[in-house]
Amino acid sequence: MSAVQALLQPPFRRRWLRRVLTEAGTIMLGGILAIWSLIPIYNMLLIALDPEEGEIEFAGNIWPPEPSLEGFRTAVMQQTRYLWDFWHQFGNSLYIAVATMLLTLLTGSLASFAVGRMRLSKGAFLTNAALLTYSIPASFLVVPLYRVMHGYGLLDSLWAVIATQVAFATPFAVLILQQYARLIPLELDDAARLDGASAVQVYLHIYLPLMTPALAVVAFYAMLLAWNDYVYQFVLLAPRNMTASVMQAHLFTDADAAWNAMMAAAIVYALPPAALFFALRRHMTTGLTIWGAAG
Amino acid sequence: MSSTQQVPSVGPSVSVKNPLRPVGQRHLHDSDVTWTIAFLIPYAAVFLAFVVNPAGYALWMASNPSLYTQLAEDPRYLRTVVNTLLFVGLSVNVKMFLALLLSGFFMLRRWWIKPLLTIFLLPWLVAAVQVFISFHWMLIGEQGLINRILSVVFGIDGPMWFNHRWLALGSDIVAYIWKWLPFWTVIFLAGRMAIPRDVYDAAAIDGATGARRFVHVVWPLLANLYLVCTLLATLWTFGDFVTVYFVSGGAPVWSTEVLATLGFQYAFDAGEPALGMAAMLSALPVLVPIAIAMIRWLQTSDLQL
Numbered sequence: 008m009s010a011v012q013a014l015l016q017p018p019f020r021r022r023w024l025r026r027v028l029t030e031a032g033t034i035m036l037g038g039i040l041a042i043w044s045l046i047p048i049y050n051m052l053l054i055a056l057d058p059e060e061g062e063i064e065f066a067g068n069i070w071p072p073e074p075s076l077e078g079f080r081t082a083v084m085q086q087t088r089y090l091w092d093f094w095h096q097f098g099n100s101l102y103i104a105v106a107t108m109l110l111t112l113l114t115g116s117l118a119s120f121a122v123g124r125m126r127l128s129k130g131a132f133l134t135n136a137a138l139l140t141y142s143i144p145a146s147f148l149v150v151p152l153y154r155v156m157h158g159y160g161l162l163d164s165l166w167a168v169i170a171t172q173v174a175f176a177t178p179f180a181v182l183i184l185q186q187y188a189r190l191i192p193l194e195l196d197d198a199a200r201l202d203g204a205s206a207v208q209v210y211l212h213i214y215l216p217l218m219t220p221a222l223a224v225v226a227f228y229a230m231l232l233a234w235n236d237y238v239y240q241f242v243l244l245a246p247r248n249m250t251a252s253v254m255q256a257h258l259f260t261d262a263d264a265a266w267n268a269m270m271a272a273a274i275v276y277a278l279p280p281a282a283l284f285f286a287l288r289r290h291m292t293t294g295l296t297i298w299g300a301a302g
Numbered sequence: 303m304s305s306t307q308q309v310p311s312v313g314p315s316v317s318v319k320n321p322l323r324p325v326g327q328r329h330l331h332d333s334d335v336t337w338t339i340a341f342l343i344p345y346a347a348v349f350l351a352f353v354v355n356p357a358g359y360a361l362w363m364a365s366n367p368s369l370y371t372q373l374a375e376d377p378r379y380l381r382t383v384v385n386t387l388l389f390v391g392l393s394v395n396v397k398m399f400l401a402l403l404l405s406g407f408f409m410l411r412r413w414w415i416k417p418l419l420t421i422f423l424l425p426w427l428v429a430a431v432q433v434f435i436s437f438h439w440m441l442i443g444e445q446g447l448i449n450r451i452l453s454v455v456f457g458i459d460g461p462m463w464f465n466h467r468w469l470a471l472g473s474d475i476v477a478y479i480w481k482w483l484p485f486w487t488v489i490f491l492a493g494r495m496a497i498p499r500d501v502y503d504a505a506a507i508d509g510a511t512g513a514r515r516f517v518h519v520v521w522p523l524l525a526n527l528y529l530v531c532t533l534l535a536t537l538w539t540f541g542d543f544v545t546v547y548f549v550s551g552g553a554p555v556w557s558t559e560v561l562a563t564l565g566f567q568y569a570f571d572a573g574e575p576a577l578g579m580a581a582m583l584s585a586l587p588v589l590v591p592i593a594i595a596m597i598r599w600l601q602t603s604d605l606q607l
Contacts, residue, residue: 144562174352
């Protein structure tokens with residue numbers, strides 16, 4: 008019996024057929040996922056690549072008929088209405104995002120160290136109380152925050168947005184850090200303390216280095232929270248402190264705007280999170296693998 | 303059957319609470335107490351100044367009972383409540399369920415899984431406002447990309463997505479799922495990776511593969527994580543503003559507003575901040591029990607996040 012004939016025998020054939028079908032299904036699902044993920048982004052690119060001549064963007068093309076980088080050039084050189092101050096607004100967004108990220112890392116890691124590593128009785132209670140923050144969603148507090156910020160003298164300042172973002176990012180950050188910190192034995196802290204290390208030294212030299220993967224996840228989360236924000240940046244900031252998100256929303260309501268430049272600006276705006284993701288990816292995957300190994 | 307149910311106890315036990323923590327509390331030294339308080343001060347200050355204070359102010363603003371009779375008399379408000387429940391209920395549950403299944407898909411060993419995961423994460427990386435504007439343009443009119451693809455590839459005339467309440471709300475829901483599916487898939491992927499290989503191997507020896515492995519091995523180990531994440535996602539979705547604001551914009555004629563966008567309109571467009579606050583805070587009877595349930599669940603169960 009040749010190998011082919013053996014394969015065509017019923018039990019083999021059934022198994023072989025099943026494997027082929029499974030494989031085909033897997034590949035098909037992968038293809039669907041790729042299309043699903045890419046379509047809205049492709050639409051952005053489609054509009055951004057149009058030359059700015061009339062209403063070409065909405066002429067119902069599936070492919071850009073004459074792709075042009077004109078939109079990108081206009082956006083980057085700030086040569087159209089709304090985009091005069093693009094880089095300044097982009098800088099404001101970046102300032103808010105980076106400050107939110109760093110402060111969330113600081114408050115989150117300090118709080119989770121105090122609760123989890125200092126053997127605080129009722130420590131878990133404190134972390135959970137922080138999670139009560141989410142019982143009133145962030146966007147519901149924008150009106151009272153406007154008045155509260157006025158009282159603090161922070162209104163119109165980038166720090167008003169940063170403070171609220173940190174307040175809403177930290178509870179989730181502490182949750183993530185607490186879960187991850189369980190993988191680090193407390194005996195390590197004890198040994199260091201016996202050798203005379205202070206609480207601050209344990210935090211700096213044991214806790215922070217060992218928590219790097221979880222901190223990477225938190226950094227990415229906090230940065231994206233600030234980067235995705237619109238409501239707070241819209242309500243709490245003066246026009247001179249406008250951010251890129253708010254500017255894009257303004258542009259959106261104008262029927263006569265340069266859509267291609269606007270979508271080009273939107274694509275430029277997507278680059279910092281992507282850069283941060285690829286910078287932190289190694290640490291975040293390390294985090295995942297360690298989770299896997301430690302179970 | 304019975305053998306597969308015992309599988310989790312074959313591998314190293316995964317759900318022992320704090321396996322590495324010594325039993326019993328030790329007393330803090332005086333200097334440690336000082337440090338603990340010092341470490342907690344930054345977050346406590348932020349929490350009091352930017353959460354407790356505005357939340358108290360919000361409750362005070364919305365405390366006048368006449369605001370709620372005013373709301374009840376506004377047909378827009380009632381429609382908005384229905385929209386909010388549909389938006390939150392559908393988008394959270396569909397999203398979490400898909401994320402759970404897809405996290406299994408991304409555990410497969412294929413050479414193309416890693417690049418595909420990177421593509422799949424793109425929605426999470428693209429900023430919300432910009433991509434929801436893109437969604438709006440993709441769906442608007444006959445010239446939008448979706449209707450063009452429908453007519454060129456399938457020969458169907460696509461509907462006017464924003465001229466019909468349920469289609470418009472459905473577009474919002476799909477856009478929201480698109481944006482946040484990757485985030486939760488990654489969380490569940492981490493949860494699945496935390497299950498030791500031995501557990502899978504032992505299950506395979508006992509004949510649990512595919513769907514049976516999922517039901518008897520994976521699901522019992524992920525159920526806690528799934529529940530807590532669903533509750534958290536529910537809270538977050540209630541507060542979502544940008545999806546509806548940019549994708550459907552409430553069209554047609556304010557019929558797809560959710561509480562976040564309606565409250566915003568009352569407060570800023572109609573100049574009635576107290577009414578806006580009341581509209582938003584009318585969700586508290588739902589939100590507070592969900593938050594408390596989530597916190598209690600976290601306290602009593604061990605979570606592999």
